[in-house]
Amino acid sequence: MSSLRHAYASLLSRRFELRNSGLMKCGSKILLAVLLLFVDNTHLLSQTPPVRVHAAYAAIAGDHAALYVAHEAGLFRKHGLDARFVYIAAAPAIIPALLGGDIDFAVASGNGVVNAGLGGADLVWVAGMVNTAAYYLAVQPEIKSINDLRGRPLGVTRIGAATDFVLRFLLRKAGLDAEKEVQILQMGGQPELAVAMENRRIFGAVTTPPALVRMQKGGAHILLTPKDIALRFPHVGIVVRKKFLTENREVVTNFIRGYSAGIPMIFQDKENSKRLLTRFIRSKEPDVLEATWQYAVDSLAQIPYPDPEGFKVILEALSRTRGETLAAKPEQFIEDSVVRELEREGFFKKLYGR
Template sequence: MSAKRAVWILAWIIGLALNAHAQTSDRIVLGYTGSSGIFAGQWIAQEAGLFAKYGIQAEQVLLPGASLMVQAMLGGDVPFASAGGNAAVDANLAGGDFIMVGSLAKVPAFYIMALPEIKSIEDLRGKTVGVTRFGSSTDFTMRYVLKKHGLEPARDVTILQMGDLFAAVAALKTRQIVAAPFSSPANVRAQEAGARVLVNMGKAGLYFPHDAWMARKSFIESRPDLVKRVLMAYSEGVHRLHTDPELSKRTLKKYARVSEPKMVDAVYQYAIDYVDKIPYNTREGIQEVLNQAALKNPKAKSRKPEDFYDDRYVKELEASGFYRKLWGR
């Protein structure tokens, strides 16, 4: 057999194998809601081929804001996504059927930052602050902090919707607002604008489903094996976040849209600090969302946290030794 013919046959065999793989892989759109480092595990899983490893052809789709993501999921455009857990709770209270199956971060992963003249949360009385959108994680966090310090949102402090965190930075510069919750990399830009950290919410002792993997109940019940494989690929992505800084920072440059070394380092450290290694939801965090929702929606008072999350897949993976193999414990 000639070398040329052998190469042709090998190429043909490889082509058949790749085609067979494509035909047997599950195609799925996976949504995410921002450029925050909280989504690092999802992005790394994509870039490292980890979804493909588990037989998944994943398309990553960005929709800014959890409320927009929920709308896309209700419309059937995005079956599975990582988004703010409070949006899933609100949607269910309105008649939806969302279930959180794993956490990305189970604390409010924000820094409340303010202009230099604001020395404390109490100094925000009579001032204007920013959030991305009403009903978002930033909105929940800001309202929680204000109430904890004896201030009534809207009455004592004006809250404006900014759209995104970089728009909030711009609003700080023009003094349209004096404070806002920031995640990385926007916190670096806020600092450059003269803002300083008033509260690190990661150390506030509060649980909250900052971002979680979620899907509609009908999807979860019809594709349980796919749900588990997505979580496996994602979890390996989180492991690579900790063990492969070069890959991680290259991925963050692409998805978080940062290029300056100090920005890349800030986003990377933020992800290391906040992203959960084992993605269990927390009952306490979802109860906190219900407590806040009950102030406006009486239906929340009769609902239990267990109505909104299902940890069975993470439990099954832990029982199988999957996480012990990843993390060595």
């Protein structure tokens, strides 16, 4: 306000000079206009510019729906962030990008976090967007059971990605050896899986809408649903470096605020949500949008707590693969304090009007 007083005093002095020069009327108008302009814009001086952050996601899928909606609706900016998102089709490539400091946030599956953590990386899962293996096993028309996949080529997005983990889990559960009895091919992303199914290059894939809809249009059918799979698993969540969380806790908190604000929009505003999804899923087809929206409603955690049980599943699977019991605990890879603090302050109650 001292600057305002100074400006006002200067203008009064100038007004006195104008009066003495016979330009009183003109000077008064100038004084009024300048003061109004100054006062109207003083609020801009106290506004803090949004903090720019970079985030990467690895799937064009309904499990990312709240993220897409939050971004398109300006909810990250509402919470003080200029969030820039980039799509990296190779999910395992997101982790190196995060570790290298190229991005601040990774939207990724938990198995990548565990694998990196066991190698000494300082990553932590701060929010669980989907805490179950929310996948469908889609297969070619002639496949009637998992055993019919024996000797067939199957598709995953990338070796080591969540699709790879869940497919191997299903094969093992059915008594099939993923290394000897099937051929697992990496396609790149969910859209590429859909193309491979259409071209009959693969006979089965672990997938989600919207890719699932395209597969079904090409003749594929669903062999297993998420309810059939019934596996607690860190399907997708928000990942940061521990050092970044320590040094930028408020930024991480605001990122989770922005993301979380998109969740009730999915549940409470169906048509607007579908409209906002069109750019990210690259489709305006009504059936694709409907399936993607419904999948999000069925899968998303309304309060994105990380689930330790899902990480336990990963560690148990890795122990079998390595032939040794791992000393690591799920708690090494998760940090739920940010979500817990938001719940304690009533943030989620306000979101859902409870």
